[in-house]
Amino acid sequence: MAKTFDKNDDSVVVIVGSGAGGGTLGNELAQKGVNVVCLEAGKRFTLDDIENDWNTMFGRLSWLDARKGTGDLLAGLPLWVCKTVGGTTVHWAGASLRFKEHEFKAKSAYGNIADANLLDWPLDLHEMERFYSMAEDKMGTTGTHGIPRLPGNNNFQVMEYGANALGYKECHTGNMSINSEPRDGRPGCHQIGFCMAGCAIGAKWSILYTEIPKAEATGHFELRPESMVLKINHGKDGKATGVVYVDADGNTQEQKARVVAIAGNAVETPRLLLNSESSMFPDGMANSSGQVGKNFMRHTTATVYATMPGAVYWDRGTQMAGIIMDEVHNNPNRGFVGGYYMQTLPGFGLAWYSGNVGGMSKDSPGKWGRNYTREVVENYRNMAGMWLVGEDMPQEKNGVTLHESEKDQHGLAVPIVNFEDHANDVAMRNHAFIAGSNVYQAGGSKKQYQLGPFPSTHNMGTCRMSKNARDGVCNSTGATHDVPNVFISDGSQFTTGAACNPTLTIVSLAIRQAENMANMLSQNTI
Amino acid sequence: MTKKVSRRTFIQGSATAGVVVAGSSSVILNTKESWALSTETLSADTAQSLLVMARHLYPHDFLGDQYYAEIVSGLDEQAKNDSAIAEKLENGVKDLSKVIEGDRTYHLAFKDQSSGLQLENLNRIDGDDFFETVRGATLNGLYGNPRVAAMFGFEGSSVEHGGYINRGFDDIGWLPK
Numbered sequence: 175m176a177k178t179f180d181k182n183d184d185s186v187v188v189i190v191g192s193g194a195g196g197g198t199l200g201n202e203l204a205q206k207g208v209n210v211v212c213l214e215a216g217k218r219f220t221l222d223d224i225e226n227d228w229n230t231m232f233g234r235l236s237w238l239d240a241r242k243g244t245g246d247l248l249a250g251l252p253l254w255v256c257k258t259v260g261g262t263t264v265h266w267a268g269a270s271l272r273f274k275e276h277e278f279k280a281k282s283a284y285g286n287i288a289d290a291n292l293l294d295w296p297l298d299l300h301e302m303e304r305f306y307s308m309a310e311d312k313m314g315t316t317g318t319h320g321i322p323r324l325p326g327n328n329n330f331q332v333m334e335y336g337a338n339a340l341g342y343k344e345c346h347t348g349n350m351s352i353n354s355e356p357r358d359g360r361p362g363c364h365q366i367g368f369c370m371a372g373c374a375i376g377a378k379w380s381i382l383y384t385e386i387p388k389a390e391a392t393g394h395f396e397l398r399p400e401s402m403v404l405k406i407n408h409g410k411d412g413k414a415t416g417v418v419y420v421d422a423d424g425n426t427q428e429q430k431a432r433v434v435a436i437a438g439n440a441v442e443t444p445r446l447l448l449n450s451e452s453s454m455f456p457d458g459m460a461n462s463s464g465q466v467g468k469n470f471m472r473h474t475t476a477t478v479y480a481t482m483p484g485a486v487y488w489d490r491g492t493q494m495a496g497i498i499m500d501e502v503h504n505n506p507n508r509g510f511v512g513g514y515y516m517q518t519l520p521g522f523g524l525a526w527y528s529g530n531v532g533g534m535s536k537d538s539p540g541k542w543g544r545n546y547t548r549e550v551v552e553n554y555r556n557m558a559g560m561w562l563v564g565e566d567m568p569q570e571k572n573g574v575t576l577h578e579s580e581k582d583q584h585g586l587a588v589p590i591v592n593f594e595d596h597a598n599d600v601a602m603r604n605h606a607f608i609a610g611s612n613v614y615q616a617g618g619s620k621k622q623y624q625l626g627p628f629p630s631t632h633n634m635g636t637c638r639m640s641k642n643a644r645d646g647v648c649n650s651t652g653a654t655h656d657v658p659n660v661f662i663s664d665g666s667q668f669t670t671g672a673a674c675n676p677t678l679t680i681v682s683l684a685i686r687q688a689e690n691m692a693n694m695l696s697q698n699t700i
Numbered sequence: 701m702t703k704k705v706s707r708r709t710f711i712q713g714s715a716t717a718g719v720v721v722a723g724s725s726s727v728i729l730n731t732k733e734s735w736a737l738s739t740e741t742l743s744a745d746t747a748q749s750l751l752v753m754a755r756h757l758y759p760h761d762f763l764g765d766q767y768y769a770e771i772v773s774g775l776d777e778q779a780k781n782d783s784a785i786a787e788k789l790e791n792g793v794k795d796l797s798k799v800i801e802g803d804r805t806y807h808l809a810f811k812d813q814s815s816g817l818q819l820e821n822l823n824r825i826d827g828d829d830f831f832e833t834v835r836g837a838t839l840n841g842l843y844g845n846p847r848v849a850a851m852f853g854f855e856g857s858s859v860e861h862g863g864y865i866n867r868g869f870d871d872i873g874w875l876p877k
C-alpha cells in the first residue's frame with residue numbers, strides 16, 4: 175500500500191516534518207494524486223506506545239536535541255514540542271479556534287505599537303472561512319458541523335461556576351478536536367485525562383493515526399521516519415533541487431524534489447533555511463528580507479491554579495475542554511491591544527505540579543518545607559486550574575539564530591531561541607491573572623497561584639507571510655518570495671499570532687496550500 | 701533489597717533505623733515498619749543524612765520513612781553509574797555536617813543534628829547544585845511514586861480502567877447550584 179519513491183525522482187514534493195502542517199499538507203496532496211515524500215526526524219509510534227505517564231511520554235515524544243533559550247525562555251528547554259511522526263499533534267490538547275476578523279489585520283486594528291513589528295496578513299477571514307470549515311470537518315472539532323460539545327469535567331464546572339457568577343457570557347467546553355462521539359473510525363472520548371501525554375485510544379485528532387495512514391492508503395505518499403533534513407540544495411537558477419538528510423541508519427542521503435515544503439515547527443523551519451546558505455544565498459535560503467528566524471511569537475501565556483473549598487480531582491477527564499471567550503475582543507482601554515482566552519488546564523500529576531508551583535509562582539510559600547507541603551502539595555485534590563492564552567506582539571529581536579561554535583549530533587549549529595516579553599504582553603498577562611483569579615474567588619477560593627509561561631508550545635512567525643517581499647519570507651500561499659518552489663507549511667508562516675491556539679489555522683493553511691500547490695503543479699507554474 | 705541484608709553485618713543506627721555497614725555500602729533497616737534500604741555506593745552516613753534531608757524538604761507526617769528511603773535508593777543507583785554524582789552527594793552531606801556558629805565552625809553529622817539545626821543548614825545551602833539534585837530527586841521520587849501520589853488525589857494511569865467517563869469525571873458535589 176504505502177509506496178516508496180526513488181531518491182532520484184525529482185518529480186516528488188518533499189515535505190520536511192510530519193506534524194500539523196506537514197502531515198496535513200502531505201495527505202491533502204496525496205488525495206489529489208500528487209506524489210509526496212515526507213521526511214520526519216522522529217520515530218513512528220502506535221497507540222500501543224501511548225501510556226498514561228507524564229515523564230515517560232515527555233521523554234518518548236519531545237524534541238530534546240540541543241537548543242538554547244535566552245531572554246524570558248527556559249535556557250535548557252525553550253520549547254515544548256515533539257519529535258515524532260505526527261509531530262506535536264501527538265501531545266497537543268485539541269483546542270481548535272478560528273482567528274477573529276481583526277486578528278488577520280493586526281497592524282490596521284492595533285495601529286503603530288512601539289517596538290512591535292506588526293503587519294496585516296496577506297489574506298483575511300473571509301478567504302479562510304472555507305478552509306477553516308474543511309479543517310474542522312477533518313479534525314472532528316466539537317461545536318462545528320453539528321458535532322456535540324464534550325461533557326464538562328469537574329475542573330470545567332469550577333470555571334463555569336465562576337464565569338457565570340462574574341457575568342461572563344461565553345463559557346462552554348470549547349471547540350475541541352476530540353471526538354465527543356465515535357467519528358471517522360475513532361472512538362469517543364473516555365475522559366481518560368492524559369490528552370497531553372498522547373490519547374491512548376485515539377479519540378483526540380492527531381496526524382499520527384489520521385492523516386498519515388490515509389495518505390499512505392492513496393499510494394502517493396511515502397513517510398520516512400528518523401530522517402533528519404540538514405540542508406536544501408538548489409540549482410544555478412536559484413530553485414530548490416532536493417534535500418540532504420540523515421536516514422535511520424545514520425547515512426547521509428539526498429532526495430531530489432520538484433518542490434520542498436518545510437513544516438518543522440517555528441524553530442527548525444527557519445533553522446533549515448539558515449543552514450541552507452550558499453554563495454547564492456549567503457544569509458540563508460529565502461532570506462533576502464532578513465526576516466528568516468525573526469518575529470518569533472509564542473502567545474502571551476500564564477497559568478492560574480486555585481485552592482478550592484472542596485475536592486476537584488482536576489486530572490479526571492479531557493484536560494482542556496473548557497473555555498471563557500469573553501476577554502478575546504480588542505479593547506485598548508484595558509491597557510493593551512489584542513485579547514486572550516481562559517482555558518481549563520490541570521496540574522499534570524503531583525510531581526510536575528509540586529515542582530512547578532514552587533518554581534514558578536511568587537504566591538507560593540517557597541519551594542519546599544513544611545508550609546509548602548501543607549499549603550500546596552496536600553491540597554492537590556482541591557486544586558482547579560486554567561491556562562491564559564492571548565496574542566503577543568511580533569518583535570524583530572525575538573527569534574532563532576545559530577550558535578557560533580556548538581553543534582548538535584548531526585554537526586549542525588545549535589539553534590538559539592530568544593524571546594522577551596513586549597510591554598503589551600506583560601500588561602495583558604497581568605490583566606488575565608486578575609481575571610482568572612476572580613473566576614476562582616467567585617467559586618469560594620481563598621488562595622490562587624499565578625504561574626508564568628511554561629516552555630513554549632505555540633510557536634509562530636519565524637518565516638512570516640507578507641504582501642511585500644521586503645517585509646516577510648513567504649507570500650499568501652506559503653511559497654517563499656525568493657525561491658518559488660520552497661514553501662513554508664507550518665506556524666512559521668503566521669504574520670501575527672492572534673489569541674487562539676494555532677493548530678486549526680495551521681491545518682487550514684495547509685489545506686489551502688495543498689489546493690494552490692496542486693494547481694501550480696498541474697499548470698506547470700512550479 | 702532485603703535479600704542483601706543477610707550478607708552484611710548490622711550495627712546500631714539512629715532511633716528509627718538500624719544501619720548495616722559492609723565496606724563502603726550500607727543497609728538501613730527499619731524493623732518497626734519492616735522495610736530495608738541498602739545502598740551500594742553511598743556510605744551509611746550519607747544515605748541516612750539524605751533520608752533526613754528528603755523528609756525535611758517535603759515532609760508529610762502520614763508518610764512512613766520507606767517512601768523517602770526509596771528516593772535515597774534511587775540516588776544510590778545514580779551514584780553507582782556516575783561517580784560525579786556520588787562525589788556530589790558525599791560532599792554535599794559533608795557540607796551539611798558543618799555547623800557554623802559565629803566565627804566557630806565544627807563538625808556534627810547532619811543526621812545527628814537537631815531538627816532546627818538541620819533546617820538552618822538546609823537554608824544555608826538552599827539552591828546550590830547538591831541541594832537541587834536532592835530536591836529534584838525527592839520531587840520525582842516521592843510525588844512520582846504512584847502509591848504516594850494516590851494518597852494526595854492524583855489517581856495515575858486511567859486508560860486500563862476505561863478512563864473516568866464512568867468514574868467521576870464530573871462528580872463535583874459541593875459547588876452551589
Ligand SMILES: Cc1cc2nc3c(=O)[nH]c(=O)nc-3n(C[C@H](O)[C@H](O)[C@H](O)COP(=O)(O)OP(=O)(O)OC[C@H]3O[C@@H](n4cnc5c(N)ncnc54)[C@H](O)[C@@H]3O)c2cc1C
Nearest residue numbers: 191193194195215261262267268269403438442664675677
Ligand atoms: C502540550 C501541548 C499542548 C498543545 N495544545 C494545543 C491546543 O490545544 N491547540 C492548538 O491549537 N495547539 C496546541 N499545541 C500546539 C500544537 O501542537 C502545534 O501548534 C502544532 O503541532 C504545530 O504544528 P507544526 O506542523 O508547526 O509542527 P509540529 O507539529 O511540531 O511538527 C513538526 C515536525 O517536524 C519534525 N522536524 C523538525 N525539523 C525537522 C527536520 N529538519 N527534518 C525532519 N523533520 C523535522 C519534527 O520532528 C516534528 O515532528 C500544543 C502543544 C503542546 C506541546
Ligand code: SF4
Nearest residue numbers: 363364366367369373
Ligand atoms: S480525555 Fe479524551 S482525549 Fe483526552 S486522552 Fe482521554 S480519551 Fe483521549
